[in-house]
Amino acid sequence: MTQSIAPNAAPRETPCSRALAAGKVPSFQDIILTLSDYWARQGCVILQPYDTEVGAGTLHPATTLRALGPKPWRAAYVQPSRRPKDGRYGENPNRLGHYYQYQVILKPNPPNLQELYLNSLYEIGIDPTLHDIRFVEDDWENPTVGAWGLGWEIWCDGMEVSQFTYFQQVGGLDCKPVSGELTYGLERLAMYVQGVENVYDLDFNGLGVSYGDVFLENERQQSTFNFEESDPAMLKRWFEDAERMCTHLRDKRLPLPAFDWALKCSHLFNLLDARGVVSPTERQSFIARVRDQAKGCAVLWAETQAPAQEQVV
């Protein structure tokens, strides 16, 4: 253990450290609680999941929208990600249609963000003198919200455990200052820490409840819905309604509720896509429609943040 790894790793009791001290592996929720404890110490507001379906934690307005504008911002939260197409009826040990991401945004990014991140791994029980932790180039892009950044995927012994991004643009607008964004794949990380091969075998709470107890039935039923029972005609209708609502709210200069409806468009499209009813040409057009709405919201939000901010769209 060198100086640079844990400069401010003052001995502090966390759910993970308690489990490790007791010779046990940290539970799934120990990891979540410890990450929250850690990032709270770094000045983050600890938010709860956003209450609209999203495909990635980045789409939480606390990240997508707050990355714009000049005001400093630090937040951390767990976000369920819904990816209907990835559902496997609970039969695949690694793939889920619903899973958790732990999301951190620090704006502006502090100069020691890499060290802060490595310390967080240390706190959940990953010792960098026993494991091979690497920063492997990975540029991040989310065309749906006109966002991109440069960074890495973080490998721990060959497994990608996090995504580390310096946001450069959101909604086609330059991020000034730049935010640092961290995304932890919680299930993967926990499987790694616990040495578990099947996600459903994860120890959820250290008291006998497994991840499967909590989510297996959900995966089965949601997969059945996503692939077999959803009503494409209804989804298309709803998509169009949500799109109209979003346009209307943007006209009224209400970027926050408008963004909710853009997110709904995105999720409705994902449901249609999972149902296999979107042709390649239609697909392009759906994606473009969601992108126009989401980008529009981001641009509008940026205007409310800093009327003077230069627009590069």
Add this chain to the structure above:
Amino acid sequence: MPQFLLELFSEEIPARMQKRAAEDLKKLLMDALSKAGFLPGGMETFSAPRRLVAVVEGLPERTADVREERKGPKVDAPAQAIEGFLRGAGLTDINQARVVSDPKKGDFYVADLVKPGRATPDALAEIVPDIIRNFPWPKSMRWGEGTLRWVRPLHRLLAVFDGEIVPFDVDGIAASNISEGHRFHGTGTFEVKDFEDYEAKLSAAHVVLDRDQRKAQIKADAQTLCHARNLELIDDEGLLEEVCGLVDEPHVIMGDMDPSFLDLPPEVIRLTLRVNQKYFVVRDPKTGGLAPHFIIVSNVKATDGGKKIALGNARVLAARLNDARYFWDLDRKASLESRVPKLDTLVFHEKLGSVGDKVRRIVALAGEIAPLVGADVAAAKHAALLAKADLTTEMVGEFPELQGVMGRYYQLHEAVLPRATGEGDPAQQGGGGTPPSVGSADSSPASQGSTRVRANTIIADAIRDHYKPVGPSDQVPSEPVAMAVALADKLDTLTGFFAIGEKPTGSGDPYALRRAALGVIRIVREAGVRFVLAEKTTANGLLDFILERLRVSLRDEGFAPDVLEAAFAIPDDDIVRIVARVTALAKVLKTEDGANLVAGLKRGANILRAEEKKDGAAAQGTVSDALLAVPAEQGLHQALVAAESQMDQALATEAFDTAMSALAGLRGPVDLFFEGVLVNDADAAIRQNRLALLVKLRTVSERVADFSKLAGG
């Protein structure tokens, strides 16, 4: 002489950019130094995951003074001109200038300007920030609240000249003499005096600065680990280049793979290891196949000797290979043939329709080409139909580079299923994922079964090989069915993109059309395929494009440009014949007769040109025996008639060597003709007849090449 040491310390630089960055730094620094008047004694640059480094040897303490004479106006010039001169030269009084006398121009002023040399650190303090601000990263970014761009956040600048910090600052990052070592094994920051000190301290802090040294270390350690277990490392230069950019200090570890994964196609295992995990693959020399182990290059020297790292990586690999196995099993549930309709939903190119459309075109074309290459028409059409079907498989979705390779495996799998191709409902059969053994439910006699297996293997190989050759070092398909499909696929691609005007340009060839054209050429040449290229290349400009590629590749093989020019002047679109002609021409030109004949032919051509100019009309007419007055011209005529008939016979069988020899045989009569005959005879009829003789000489020679294009002679 003093030394300058520069380190640009940042967060992890993408591995693929490091080597180039070190080269760019060297060039930029060298250019800037020489522009500032330095002649560095030597420079080396280095790249490691978190740093770019340059060390410049043999710099002076200051740059030399630069002296310049500036000419001014004449001494009697108006005051305004003199004032302007003073201002421009930075003088305060005209007495500071000299007066020079010139016999023609008279007396005029000259100012002796001295641009004093600068202290080297001052020059460096200007040069380095400029290089940093304009560094040509393929992609760069901002961070925090700053505006500086670098590939990843730049944290520290170490700049030491002759032991002292070079004072400058780039967007708030002040130059220092401080560096640090390995992220996990280093012990904080340290001060640096010079390069020797720097390298020693870095090495103690677990950073191997020199990438070649890191590479050599990885290779040697990996080989040692393999030898210890009687295994062989499979070399992979590309991976080595990448991996040495991911580690400051390489620690090589061997991991174990569940041997049951070895029933997956080796290409799949290799790609999973290499692309997804950046592991080296290991071979078992006893079996010649892959061994159930892999080589990890770790950035840390783990306190447990790497046990946890090996285990962790093995688990990740197992999950990856399980995914691959899932794809493998799933893909084999549907035959390639049953997948063909799905190709209609895959876009090939916006203007050229779907992959399904392309497949229908290739099927037709392969059917036409098959007889030309000696392939069975039905087999070629069937292989073409299936050639692209693996694009719809999960495995190719995951690893696009396995296109063709997977198609072959999936087609081979068909042979072990109890069905003939195209029979029954494919989705219903082989559904269990574990195929029955060969012929288990096959009612046909064993011999027919094995014929079917062989025929299927030809189709399967053609599915894989129709992409060949994928590069200059790749082989061309050798089996006729594969050749037919490969030619059809490439010609269709070329025709399509030429038809929509997407031709390669000097700067770009996004659809790899040069490669496709070269593929056509190589297959045709190696197989000796005879066909009228013009019929298969009706798109505008395509025939010329292919012929130009042929000419370029022949030049690369060593044929002289003028020889190619001479041979290509004969209109032809048969690649095999063109190559035979070029080869024969080059060969005959190496003979004494051939080389000398060129001189004679040229002389004849020149005379013709001159006389035709004089007459204002092309020389023509037939040679009249009666008008042949001199033995030398009679001799040439007889020789020409004989050579012509020999050439007729030879050319009818494309015996270009024979034709060329016949032509070269004219050397003697041609020489005698020019020694003993004056073309420009006073008698117009004789002159005309001699010109007609020269026309005949030209016409005969032009049956094999345009000799006027040849150099020398």
